[in-house]
Amino acid sequence: MKKVRVAFFDFSCCEGCQLQVANIGDLLLDILEKIELVEFREVMSERGGDYDVAVVEGSITTEHDVKRIKGIRQKAKVLIAYGSCACTGGVNGMKNNFDLEDVKEYVYKDRADWFNTVPTMAVDQVVKVDYYVNGCPVYPPEFVKVLKCALRGMPYKVPDYAVCVECKFNENECMYDKGVTCLGPITRAGCNSWCTNNGNICYGCRGMVSNPNKNGQKEVLKKYNIPLDWIMNKFNMYNKAKEGQQV
């Protein structure tokens, strides 16, 4: 049986999500039999050739990126946006809080004109995306699930309920009860409350649920005397590029 050719590409990002795949180990073994990796800069030096599935990490931040992602989309039968940078713009979206000229000058000083930059965009703000693997970094079991769906041509729906649901199932003590704010009530689940299981807060890296329980969130904030601005500013860290849009 012909193997499905899979290629990984990276745009503006830290490449931490690719590293997650490189570290998946056993979970990936049964998939590796069915695919042929044709490009994956972090684990192999060969590159080029045709591919069926493009796994795209990183956000679109330059004019060159825009051209490149359009070329990748043209060649790929299936495109998977991989990690927060690709799905929501991720931390790169923070650039959009500032004037682009100021940003260039701050970073590149008198060489600012050498670098073209455009407002940070998630991949689907430029081309069509078929599957999403949210998270910074991605949650490896979810990536395996999505890849299996993509290989079988089946749909994968990102969970659209709050991280709090998974957190409660995992019987964690709530961060708010410890006097710490957490974005779990408005953030999409699917990571099995990875951070709160490990004593951390949820930073909102998977984007906002489509229908957040605003009243419930307001009640929690009121109970703990926390301004709404604090929560929304924290949420901005991963989600600025898609502010006001469905993620």
Ligand code: SF4
């Ligand atoms: S989503 Fe996070 S871990 Fe993944 S590439 Fe972007 S910054 Fe790195």
Ligand code: SF4
């Ligand atoms: S607010 Fe945070 S710590 Fe509390 S239940 Fe929700 S995800 Fe868990």
Ligand code: SF4
């Ligand atoms: S708990 Fe929150 S910050 Fe952590 S991986 Fe899940 S969605 Fe992201």
